[in-house]
Structures are given as structure tokens and as C-alpha cells.
Amino acid sequence: MIEIYDRKGFDRLMVIEATSLKNIDLRGVNLKDANLVQYDFSGADLRDANLQDADLRLVDFTGADLTGANLSGADLTGAILTDAKMDKPKVIPIVIQG
Numbered sequence: 001m002i003e004i005y006d007r008k009g010f011d012r013l014m015v016i017e018a019t020s021l022k023n024i025d026l027r028g029v030n031l032k033d034a035n036l037v038q039y040d041f042s043g044a045d046l047r048d049a050n051l052q053d054a055d056l057r058l059v060d061f062t063g064a065d066l067t068g069a070n071l072s073g074a075d076l077t078g079a080i081l082t083d084a085k086m087d088k089p090k091v092i093p094i095v096i097q098g
Helices: none
Strands: 002-005 012-016
Touching: none
Parallel strands: none
Antiparallel strands: 002 012
8 A cells, every 4th residue: 555645744645555656557646746756656657647746856757658747846856757758748847857
């Protein structure tokens, strides 16, 4: 079981009945303001997911599908985006540093 909390770590946003997030199908999921630092979403299907203002620092998105995902305001510092499928963000800016 994987529990996902908000950026402050106080409010639980979601519980996922899985042991890994690799190759998981999270199409259209709402993870606005989520703290996902260092999570491994390699191969995950995150099409049309709401990741607005999420903390995505050091997340592994290798081979993930982020087509249509809302990444506005998300912090992607150090995120691994190798072979990830993405289109233009719905709203800019997004933060990519590293």
C-alpha cells in the first residue's frame, strides 16, 4: 500500500493498493499539491493527470506517459524524463532545474 500526502505532509490525498508505482495506470488522477519527491513512476500511465503544484523533485518518469498532464507550477527539479511522453503544459510555467 502506498500513501500519498500533500506537500506539507499533513493531508493524505490518496491510498494506492500497490507495492510499486512502476508501470501503474493513473490516468486522470488528481494529485494536485502532492508530495511525490523521489517516487518511481517509470513506465507509468499518467495521461491527463492533475499534477498541478506537485513536488516532483527527483521523480523517475523514465518511459512514463504524461500526455495531457497538468504540470503547471510543479517542481520537476532533478526529475528523470528519459523517453517520457509529454506535450506542452496546459499552463506555464513549470519548474525544471538540475
